[in-house]
Amino acid sequence: MLFEHATRNLFFTGKGGVGKTTTACATAVQLAIxxxxxxxxxxxxxxxxxxxxxxxxxxxxxxxxxxxxxxAMNIDPEAAAAEYRERMVGPYRGVLPDVAVASMEEQFSGSCTVEIAAFDQFAQLLGEPSTTQDYDHVIFDTAPTGHTLRLLTLPSAWSEFLEENTSGTSCVGPLAGLQKQQAVYAQTAEALRQAQTTTLVLVSRPETSALAEAGKTADELRELGVENQHLIINGLFEATDVNDPVALAMQKRGQSAIAEMPESLQSLKQRQIPLSARAVMGIDALAQLGSAEESVQPTSDGELPTSDLPASFGPLIDQLSAKSKGVVLAMGKGGVGKTTVACAVAVELAQRGHAVRLTTTDPAAHVAATLAQDALPNLTVGRIDPGEETEKYRNEVRAAAGDGLDEQGRALLEEDLRSPCTEEIAVFRAFADAVAEGEDGFVVLDTAPTGHTILLLDSALAFHKEVSRQTSQVSDSVENLLPRLRDPEFTNVLVVTLPEATPVHEAAALQEDLLRAGIKPTAWVVNQSLLPLTVHDPILKQRQLGERKYVDEAVEQSDHRTHLIPWLIEPPTGLEGLRQVAESSNPACC
Structure with a gap:
């Protein structure tokens, strides 16, 4: 069993793609058994x-x-927001004039309503014991790290905002509905800190970037007063064939990452889970996770057709290079390798003589680590820093709207700028500015995990209205963002995924969201594939065989615009490592 002495509440968190859902489900199944x-x-x-x-x-x-x-249940943010909006607006239909009701609905149309509504349901489960009194354990399979930390800080953030706001309104509409929940939010924050009842489980892969993210999360959680933390290292591989260079390299990489893990993780209780030969799906597989060795079915080379693999990554670079300017967005589920793909594209375009600006909107900001501080002519590297952008935005709003206000008006403006939504507005505007730079050359954006990215894209008009509410100065970059993103000659969206069930299915969902927003992906990139490689280790051979189904799904979903990047023996960091990504062509590729 993964947890012999589990507390009543368990949170599973970590970098996207590390196996939070698998380990959370396995823990739930084993406790139920x-x-x-x-x-x-x-x-x-x-x-x-x-x-x-x-x-x-x-x-x-x-x-x-x-x-x-x-x-089990899912907290659906969109459904929660619709329910929340109707709870706030519904009682006034037929009572107030239609124009007043429309105004209220407009107040609840922003992305912050989605977040606070989802949190509202979360708080009901954790902050009101009566809602879960029939259960011995409540297990939360949380979102990727950035979202999780925001979720965990919301109790104190919104509580403080409610206490200080005297105007009665905010970017999520009238505060009366939120004030009614203030006691529940306080109970939620306290429940998170109680070591006797709550454990925060940090899930990581045996990879340097994932462990670094887990270490950062551990420190931030301690600052929030969450001390009872547990570390799970998922997918640790041990080679059984000493003549397989891929297997030996994979084993060595995992061991090195664990040996160099951050100090903040070394003191935690730790559990290591071996790499599974197959996808962990269903009750039986979940019940066995972390227990005895699983059986590995023998495979033969004849079972693995390789003559019709998708195109390698090189031709995609050629396609992008044929354009003289524009934006390249690497998008996908967290942990699939968006940073690697973005950096590889930027390096290759710069080496071909194009002026390239590589930047990130990812709170984890792994771009600098991937490039390893190497320099390359024509390539500049930057980051959209949320703290800096927020303060810059606040100062501009104060300058534009504060001069003509009296003391009470300035106080109301400051209250508005302290809203937790202000940071999202500031980052959104910086994102629009970065996209606008594509008019003068190539801009490559290493974007945030899927949920956050879609929030930025789908909320363009809502943010536009929010910016207009605080200041009449709306930049050209904000005005023109959606037309630019919808122009296939200007914007190139690369949907990055892994040859596994969940990443491929979530990539398909991302593509649907993009298409609804009028944005058609340029191509899919399947990263870290074993299919083009020759492997002998039985676990790797079985995983290789299992990949084919999901690569075929990617090819079908992308209308045969799929490109493959093999798992690389040397980690793709630094300029030389990133060159491997583009040069790792598969001779059998079409």
Whole structure:
């Protein structure tokens, strides 16, 4: 069992793609088998609990097939927002004039309403014990690190904002609805800090970047007063064939990453889970996770057709290089390698003589580490720093709107600028400015994980209105962002994924969101694939065989615009390492 002495509440968090859902589901299944009554909740906008548990789920607790004491549910942010809006506006329909009701609906149209509504449901589960009193354990499968930290800080952030705001309104509309929840939010914050009842489980892969992210998370959680932390290192590989260079390199990379893990993680209770030969799906597989060695089915080379693999990464670089300017967006689920793809594209375009600006909107900001401080003519590297952009935005709003206000008016303006939504507005505007730079050369953006990225894209008009509410000065970059993103000659969206079930399915969902927004992806990039390689280790051979199904799905979803990057023996960092990405062409590729 993954947790012999589990606390009542368990949170699973970590960098995207490390296996939070798998380990959370395995823990829930194993506790239920041990006779405990368990509620498993996903707060991830891109949840795949249904797929892993083989049970259709909704927003209410649903019994999991085969385990009558295990219940699971998804917190759907959009559904929660719709319910929240109607709860706030509904009582006034037919009472107030239509124009007043329309004004209220407009107040609740922003992205902040989605976030606070989802948190509102989360707080009900954690902050009101009566809602989960029928369960021995409540397990939260949380979203990627940046979202999780924001979720965990919201109790104190919104509580402070409610205490200081005297105007009665905010970017999420009238505060009366939020004030009613203030006591629940305070209880939620306290529940997170109680070591006797709550454990924060940091999940990581045995990779340097994932462990670094986990270390940063551990420090930030301690600052929030969350001390009871546990570390799971998921997918640790041990080679069984000493003549397989890929297997030996994979084993060495994992061991090195663990040996050099941040000090903040070394003192934590730790559990290592071996790399599984197959995708961990269904009750039986989840029940066995972390226990005895799984059986590995023998495979033969004849089972793995390789003559029709998707095109290698090089031709995609050629396609992009044929354009003289524009924006390249590397998008996808966290942990799939967006940073590597973005850096490789930027390096190759710069080497071909193009002026390239590489920047990131990712709070984790791994670009500098990937480039390893190397310099290259024609290439400049930057970052959209949320703190700097927020302060810059606040100062501009004060200068533009504060001079003509009296003391009370300036006080109201300061209250508005202290809203937790202000940072999102500031980062959005910086994102628009970065896209605008594509008019003068190439701009390559290493974007945030899927949920945050879609929030930025889908909320363009809502943010535009929010900016206009605080200042009449709306920049050209904001005005022209959506037309630029919808222009296939200007914007090139690369959907990055891994040859695994969840990343491919979430990439398909991302593509649907983009298409609804009028943005057509240029291509899909399947990263870290074993398919083009010759491997002998039985676990790697079985994983290689399992990849084919998901690569075929990617090819179909992308309308045969899929490109493959093989798993590289040398990590793709620094200029030389990134050159491998573009040069790792598969001779059998079409």
């Amino acid at each position: 041990a006779g405990k009554r368990v509620l498993l909740v996903s707060t991830d906008p891109a949840s795949n609990l249904d797929e892993v548990l083989s049970t259709p789920l909704g927003t209410e607790p649903t019994s999991v097939r085969g385990l009558p004491t295990l219940f």
